[in-house]
Amino acid sequence: MVVGGGFGGLQVVRKLRRAAVDVTLVDRQNFHLFQPLVYQVATGALAAAEVAAPLRAVLKRQANVRVMLAEVTGFDLERQQVVLDHLPNGGSGKTLGYDMLVVAGGSRYSYFGHDDWRERAPELKSLAGALDIRNRILTAFEAAEVESDDELRRSWLTFVVVGGGPTGVEMAGQIAELARETLRRDFRGVDTRGTRVLLVETADRILTAFPPLLSHRAERALEKLGVTPLVGHTVVDIGPVSVAIRSADGELENVAARTVIWAAGVAASPLASALASADGSQVDRAGRLTVTADLTLPDRPEVFAIGDMVRVAQSDGTIAALPGLAPVAMQEGRYVARVIRDRLRGRATEPFRYVDKGNLATIGRSKAVADVKGIRISGFPAWVTWLVVHLFYLIGFQNRVLVVTRWAFSFVTRGRGARLITDTGAQAD
Ligand SMILES: Cc1cc2nc3c(=O)[nH]c(=O)nc-3n(C[C@H](O)[C@H](O)[C@H](O)COP(=O)(O)OP(=O)(O)OC[C@H]3O[C@@H](n4cnc5c(N)ncnc54)[C@H](O)[C@@H]3O)c2cc1C
Numbered sequence: 392m393v394v395g396g397g398f399g400g401l402q403v404v405r406k407l408r409r410a411a412v413d414v415t416l417v418d419r420q421n422f423h424l425f426q427p428l429v430y431q432v433a434t435g436a437l438a439a440a441e442v443a444a445p446l447r448a449v450l451k452r453q454a455n456v457r458v459m460l461a462e463v464t465g466f467d468l469e470r471q472q473v474v475l476d477h478l479p480n481g482g483s484g485k486t487l488g489y490d491m492l493v494v495a496g497g498s499r500y501s502y503f504g505h506d507d508w509r510e511r512a513p514e515l516k517s518l519a520g521a522l523d524i525r526n527r528i529l530t531a532f533e534a535a536e537v538e539s540d541d542e543l544r545r546s547w548l549t550f551v552v553v554g555g556g557p558t559g560v561e562m563a564g565q566i567a568e569l570a571r572e573t574l575r576r577d578f579r580g581v582d583t584r585g586t587r588v589l590l591v592e593t594a595d596r597i598l599t600a601f602p603p604l605l606s607h608r609a610e611r612a613l614e615k616l617g618v619t620p621l622v623g624h625t626v627v628d629i630g631p632v633s634v635a636i637r638s639a640d641g642e643l644e645n646v647a648a649r650t651v652i653w654a655a656g657v658a659a660s661p662l663a664s665a666l667a668s669a670d671g672s673q674v675d676r677a678g679r680l681t682v683t684a685d686l687t688l689p690d691r692p693e694v695f696a697i698g699d700m701v702r703v704a705q706s707d708g709t710i711a712a713l714p715g716l717a718p719v720a721m722q723e724g725r726y727v728a729r730v731i732r733d734r735l736r737g738r739a740t741e742p743f744r745y746v747d748k749g750n751l752a753t754i755g756r757s758k759a760v761a762d763v764k765g766i767r768i769s770g771f772p773a774w775v776t777w778l779v780v781h782l783f784y785l786i787g788f789q790n791r792v793l794v795v796t797r798w799a800f801s802f803v804t805r806g807r808g809a810r811l812i813t814d815t816g817a818q819a820d
Contacts (some may be wrong), residue, residue, distance in 0.1 A: 399495035399698035402724025432701035433524040434565040435810035496660030498699035546647035554655030555592025557752040564755035585719035659700040684742035697723035
């Protein structure tokens, strides 16, 4: 049984297509989400269906797989069973047995103990979150258009993105491009080019996973787009109409802003702690479970855990907290499928080893940074690399064609075809 049809889980399932096993894939959503492009849904550049692929469609030709829509809420490792809730027929508490279990539940955003901020500052982890953000961003421009008070209008045109990692950088860059290029001729009462986009990062630079040179280039590229990177600054409160931001020297500023987007702090899926408590082990501060070098739980060779929700103990006893990236989850997924195939043939498998192929982040049109095996590039070549890599890994031929077509149109026209507000709060007929 595989829990989670994301980057890790789907690789396990696909790489078992020729193995003599029956696979049950359980996911609480009926689609695989290509998270790296979700921010483009949030800013109207792509439609939701273009970054997601229904799991049943992805796996329809793989006869040894059964897909189940349900939420896994617990594990009985002694009886080799998982507990399923929120079944589509309304059922809950159903148990399902397994011979081998792979758990790949991913991660979610952590609000550093301020869960009350979640409502004001939505995050991009899910498709629903992205559509919520899209509604809020587009509604803010509409609100500015009908607002006669200058100060209030400014607050509608001020966007705060919390977290200067790749997602925060991408979001901030996209909002700035949306305001300055796509929308600038669409409104009559408001000049959207006056939009402020603040990117708040506690560390002393953005994109800390990249070498400092690329962080600084990315900062300059963002500034050119009209984003204000506030490095060394921390969001300390998020109220209904303002955000309190503290600088490194302790100065506090209350910024009037109606739209806040959360892209900071990641915590493992609760499935990691559910597995840990079923096994009597512990999770780390980010909620991650520690697995052995063959990605199984210690003394439970039949239970694998992979992806964002785990750290890997190396053969030499050190623990590797690999980055929360799709290639890590995919390589782990492929490795688990190999272990399972090897076991069926009575062969041993080498311990898991992550091959780091590099890091990419896009900032905006023709702007990106890439650190590929020590080669540092920025600007147009990095952006083309980013496009090719993302198209290559996007699931589904149809999605690739649709996305490349949309990107080509947007590149030429600077437009965004998916600028729909789907929740206006107005009464339906
Ligand atoms: C906005 C954003 C942008 C990103 N951009 C990049 C990028 O550009 N490059 C990159 O390499 N990485 C990027 N990442 C990180 C990358 O998406 C993750 O590292 C990767 O998805 C981890 O794979 P996974 O299999 O561990 O989890 P996921 O891909 O998140 O899959 C988890 C799956 O488990 C399912 N699930 C969770 N809980 C349950 C449950 N209780 N019951 C049933 N099913 C459950 C979920 O529905 C989901 O399908 C980004 C992440 C985000 C959020």
